Amino acid sequence: MAIANGAQHSLHFVAESTYGTTPSTPTWTPIPHTGTNLALTKDAIESEKLRGDRQVEDFRHGNKTIGGEVNAELEYEAFDTILEAVMCGTWSTDSLKQSCAELGQPTC
Numbered sequence: 001m002a003i004a005n006g007a008q009h010s011l012h013f014v015a016e017s018t019y020g021t022t023p024s025t026p027t028w029t030p031i032p033h034t035g036t037n038l039a040l041t042k043d044a045i046e047s048e049k050l051r052g053d054r055q056v057e058d059f060r061h062g063n064k065t066i067g068g069e070v071n072a073e074l075e076y077e078a079f080d081t082i083l084e085a086v087m088c089g090t091w092s093t094d095s096l097k098q099s100c101a102e103l104g105q106p107t108c
Contacts, residue, residue, distance in 0.1 A: 010030060011030070011031045011033055011036060011070065012028040012030050012031060013028070013029055013031055013082070014026040014027060014028050014029065015081075015085070029081065031070065031072070031082070032072060032073075032075060032078050033070050033071060033072040034071045034072055034073060035071045036068060036069065036070045036071065037068040037069055038066060038067070038068035038069075038070065039066070039067065039068050040064060040065070040066050041064070041065055041066075041067065042061060042062065042063070042064045042065075043061075043062030043063050043064075043065075044059065044060075044061065044062055045058075045059070045060045045061070045062045046058070046059045046060075047059070
């Protein structure tokens with residue numbers, strides 16, 4: 001799958017309140033980036049069994065995965081929401097805080 005470039009391309013994200021479920025009225029947030037090579041790949045499962053007629057014994061589609069890089073230039077406040085999500089915390093007075101309970105500890 002090819003991704004458009006230049007003026008024909010944008011990359012957005014949305015916060016999920018329930019894991020794996022896009023909200024019914026999503027508010028998409030653009031991701032400031034300089035380029036990306038995200039792509040869908042699919043594994044193939046093929047039998048290595050040798051047959052007298054040289055045919056493949058079994059062929060199946062495997063797992064689908066998405067991978068790649070998103071290149072960006074760091075910019076003040078541009079990635080706050082993404083950093084909060086990655087760190088499972090929230091911004092408080094320009095520092096990222098995470099509760100002790102989220103770390104699995106009674107006290108920090």
